[in-house]
Amino acid sequence: MTSKTFKSVEETRELHVKELGKHFTLVINYKDAGRSGITLAPSDAPALALAILEAAGWPNEYLASNEILRRLSDFDKHLKEMEAEAKQQAELEAEALEYYKKFTGYTHTTLDSACSPDKWLAVARKARELADKRAER
Numbered sequence: 756m757t758s759k760t761f762k763s764v765e766e767t768r769e770l771h772v773k774e775l776g777k778h779f780t781l782v783i784n785y786k787d788a789g790r791s792g793i794t795l796a797p798s799d800a801p802a803l804a805l806a807i808l809e810a811a812g813w814p815n816e817y818l819a820s821n822e823i824l825r826r827l828s829d830f831d832k833h834l835k836e837m838e839a840e841a842k843q844q845a846e847l848e849a850e851a852l853e854y855y856k857k858f859t860g861y862t863h864t865t866l867d868s869a870c871s872p873d874k875w876l877a878v879a880r881k882a883r884e885l886a887d888k889r890a891e892r
Contacts, residue, residue: 798838801831847883851875854882 757774771782782792852866855875866872
């Protein structure tokens with residue numbers, strides 16, 4: 756398990772960053788008042804790192820010119836693109852399931868391999884394409 760601890764300037768608090776299975780946590784320990792924390796997805800790490808550097812006053816020119824930070828920013832953008840693609844795919848799969856249900860009376864909540872999901876994904880894509888063409892007119 757990976758773990759890092761950072762002490763506050765006033766030495767009244769500590770920030771613990773800990774691996775937690777597929778996620779990570781940020782926990783602030785207060786010297787006299789307990790602790791508070793948040794659990795984040797690994798995909799949040801690049802944006803969090805950039806936010807910390809920006810909040811600490813690192814100039815944008817330095818952030819843009821620093822190779823490590825540039826790569827961190829690129830990685831953050833890549834993760835956001837992947838999340839958007841996954842969301843679009845999930846929406847398409849939901850549409851395919853709805854078409855399959857309407858056509859067959861199927862009542863399950865997912866398309867399994869017996870339902871020919873590729874066929875119904877193609878139906879959903881074609882329906883979107885036709886809707887886009889109608890909207891252009």
